[in-house]
Amino acid sequence: xxxxxxxxxxxxxxxxxxxxPGITASPSDDNLRYFEVTIDGPSLSxxxxxxxxxxxxxxxxxxMCAPKVRFLTKIYHPNIDKLxxxxxxxxxxxxxxxxxxxxxxxxxxxLLGAPNPDDPLANDVxxxxxxxxxxxxxxxxxxxxxYAVSKD
Amino acid sequence: MxxxxxxxxxxASPVLDVGCFMSEFNDKIYHPWxxxxxxxGKYLSKMPNLQNHLPQVSYDDLLIMLQYKKxxxxxxxxxxxDNPDQLLKACGLPFKWQESNNTFDLINNFxxxxxxxxxxxxxxxxxxxxxxxxxxxCYNSYISNSxxxxxxxxxxEPSCALTIPHRDIDRILKVEEPNQLLNSYAKSFINQSTDxxxxxxxxxxxxxxxxxxNYNADDIDEDYESNDISNIPIVSCxxxxxxxxxxxxxxxxxxxxxxxxxxxxxCQDDSETAHWMDANTHxxxxxxxxxxxxxxxxxxxxxxxxxxFCWICLGDWNAHNAGFYTCNKFKDGDTNSxxxxxxxxxxxxxSLKRYLHFYKRFAIHExxxxxxxxxxxxxHEVTKVYMEDRxxxxxxxxxNDVQFLSDAIRAxxxxxxxxxxxxxxxFYLKNGNFTEIFxxxxxxxxxxxxxxxxxxxxIISKKNRNKVETIMQEKNRIINLSDLIISRKRxxxxxxxxxxxxxxxxxxx
Numbered sequence: 331x332x333x334x335x336x337x338x339x340x341x342x343x344x345x346x347x348x349x350x351p352g353i354t355a356s357p358s359d360d361n362l363r364y365f366e367v368t369i370d371g372p373s374l375s376x377x378x379x380x381x382x383x384x385x386x387x388x389x390x391x392x393x394m395c396a397p398k399v400r401f402l403t404k405i406y407h408p409n410i411d412k413l414x415x416x417x418x419x420x421x422x423x424x425x426x427x428x429x430x431x432x433x434x435x436x437x438x439x440x441l442l443g444a445p446n447p448d449d450p451l452a453n454d455v456x457x458x459x460x461x462x463x464x465x466x467x468x469x470x471x472x473x474x475x476x477y478a479v480s481k482d
Numbered sequence: 483m484x485x486x487x488x489x490x491x492x493x494a495s496p497v498l499d500v501g502c503f504m505s506e507f508n509d510k511i512y513h514p515w516x517x518x519x520x521x522x523g524k525y526l527s528k529m530p531n532l533q534n535h536l537p538q539v540s541y542d543d544l545l546i547m548l549q550y551k552k553x554x555x556x557x558x559x560x561x562x563x564d565n566p567d568q569l570l571k572a573c574g575l576p577f578k579w580q581e582s583n584n585t586f587d588l589i590n591n592f593x594x595x596x597x598x599x600x601x602x603x604x605x606x607x608x609x610x611x612x613x614x615x616x617x618x619x620c621y622n623s624y625i626s627n628s629x630x631x632x633x634x635x636x637x638x639e640p641s642c643a644l645t646i647p648h649r650d651i652d653r654i655l656k657v658e659e660p661n662q663l664l665n666s667y668a669k670s671f672i673n674q675s676t677d678x679x680x681x682x683x684x685x686x687x688x689x690x691x692x693x694x695x696n697y698n699a700d701d702i703d704e705d706y707e708s709n710d711i712s713n714i715p716i717v718s719c720x721x722x723x724x725x726x727x728x729x730x731x732x733x734x735x736x737x738x739x740x741x742x743x744x745x746x747x748x749c750q751d752d753s754e755t756a757h758w759m760d761a762n763t764h765x766x767x768x769x770x771x772x773x774x775x776x777x778x779x780x781x782x783x784x785x786x787x788x789x790x791f792c793w794i795c796l797g798d799w800n801a802h803n804a805g806f807y808t809c810n811k812f813k814d815g816d817t818n819s820x821x822x823x824x825x826x827x828x829x830x831x832x833s834l835k836r837y838l839h840f841y842k843r844f845a846i847h848e849x850x851x852x853x854x855x856x857x858x859x860x861x862h863e864v865t866k867v868y869m870e871d872r873x874x875x876x877x878x879x880x881x882n883d884v885q886f887l888s889d890a891i892r893a894x895x896x897x898x899x900x901x902x903x904x905x906x907x908x909f910y911l912k913n914g915n916f917t918e919i920f921x922x923x924x925x926x927x928x929x930x931x932x933x934x935x936x937x938x939x940x941i942i943s944k945k946n947r948n949k950v951e952t953i954m955q956e957k958n959r960i961i962n963l964s965d966l967i968i969s970r971k972r973x974x975x976x977x978x979x980x981x982x983x984x985x986x987x988x989x990x991x
Contacts, residue, residue, distance in 0.1 A: 393597075394624060395627065428595065428596065
């Protein structure tokens with residue numbers, strides 16, 4: 331494997347030594363560009379108490395292009411689709427090389443706290459969210475309970 | 483190609499604006515561009531006027547404002563006088579009281595926040611008035627990534643709205659060619675304005691053409707099977723490659739666009755397989771299934787209908803009697819097999835043959851055209867020798883005096899291209915009296931093209947020791963033949979246009 335850019339090494343070191351509260355990210359043993367990530371659902375959101383697993387991959391062009399991030403845990407959210415793909419501006423057009431893994435993960439955590447059904451990725455979820463927000467929130471809570479809360 | 487030799491000599495009628503041309507068979511008016519001439523003509527030409535109005539603003543800042551306002555200089559001037567601070571802010575320019583000190587600094591002990599590289603030795607960093615410093619390597623990759631969209635590029639720091647001047651972009655990218663951002667901007671503008679602009683479809687040609695007047699994309703609806711070929715917008719690019727502005731394919735006169743589409747699709751679907759099948763398979767004489775014989779004896783049993791027949795004469799195997807391994811019916815097999823080949827099979831064979839007849843001729847002209855292009859290069863070299871030769875004789879000759887050679891090559895290629903498409907045209911034509919007239923016109927053109935091609939072959943032939951002399955000997959014939967090609971091509975196409983419009987030629991699609 332090609333040598334890892336200094337930028338990635340530094341970011342990884344800092345993620346381990348100075349972790350963001352509520353977020354863990356650890357590189358895989360066989361590929362240091364692949365991270366296993368968990369994000370805690372924000373406490374005042376329907377995702378509270380949930381621990382969501384994600385995968386994050388740094389493409390060769392990183393940091394000139396955004397990391398690829400995907401939810402592995404099932405989640406009921408208007409901006410996250412069935413495959414776990416995330417609709418978030420900083421992961422697409424608004425990416426800047428000055429952003430980092432930690433800032434991206436914080437943005438994702440913030441997205442959990444502030445779903446945006448007006449710019450949906452999962453159209454069916456967004457539809458339900460707009461029609462009956464209370465019901466949608468309770469479904470989101472249900473799913474969190476079912477898929478994101480460890481039973482032991 | 484040599485700019486001088488290929489200087490446009492197309493005769494523009496006096497009513498046309500500078501740089502505009504009218505298509506040969508109708509009144510479409512177009513303007514061929516290169517990216518460079520386009521940027522100069524449409525973007526940079528607005529700068530002097532702007533500088534006169536706003537002498538207090540620097541050139542770099544004005545260019546950013548102009549791009550921000552989509553090249554409307556009036557807009558820039560009005561906005562600036564309305565509220566200069568607002569315009570500066572929107573364009574990502576520092577306010578008047580701020581120094582716009584974009585700098586390339588050489589500094590020691592620098593850690594770039596993007597790549598995290600620690601530069602202990604002196605290294606160049608770039609920063610805008612915001613003083614956000616990043617190393618040149620990072621700026622280089624950042625700009626290379628962002629430039630494709632053609633939009634103004636901001637400082638790397640996401641919360642910073644300052645814009646990088648065009649001049650600095652070129653410097654960071656370290657390229658010879660200036661105006662990199664304007665190049666991208668123009669490209670994406672052209673790609674988004676396909677009703678008005680089309681790239682030349684010729685291989686390796688990077689120029690494009692603007693349609694100025696008398697063109698309406700709805701006139702020739704691609705799906706609508708319009709037979710009217712008088713309206714086809716044939717334009718040419720700055721390198722004088724002719725193409726159809728409607729379907730963005732090479733000049734395909736006398737064929738209508740929809741016939742070209744059908745033909746190309748047919749060629750892609752059929753040609754390769756058809757060739758192979760023609761050479762390697764027979765149809766079962768009873769059920770017409772295609773059969774490939776990959777070994778074994780000539781006693782065939784169709785896997786589909788179980789019919790037994792002889793591979794050589796396609797006759798019923800039982801009729802072979804005792805002579806199982808020698809086909810005694812080989813010579814008169816024709817009459818025998820006719821009993822078995824039913825009408826439909828014959829028809830499909832005939833239609834395939836017909837297609838192959840036209841396809842072969844189409845393909846031959848296409849490959850000859852590639853040959854002609856090579857010849858063109860060689861003749862070009864010979865031309866240089868010819869020039870030198872003339873100079874030695876102290877005759878003052880200009881490129882104009884050898885213009886006839888490049889004109890002739892051009893005529894040859896134009897003739898071939900038209901000829902090529904006549905075979906596609908003829909393939910879809912219904913038989914009739916006027917088809918014969920068309921075919922004889924085709925013959926005339928074909929003969930002239932081959933005659934001229936032969937002369938060029940003779941000139942560049944390796945055996946020919948005195949190429950220059952041959953050129954001089956043949957000069958008059960070359961000129962006559964090229965004129966003849968152009969006029970015969972013209973009458974062929976004009977004839978086709980008239981006869982199609984009067985419904986004397988009809989398509990069978």
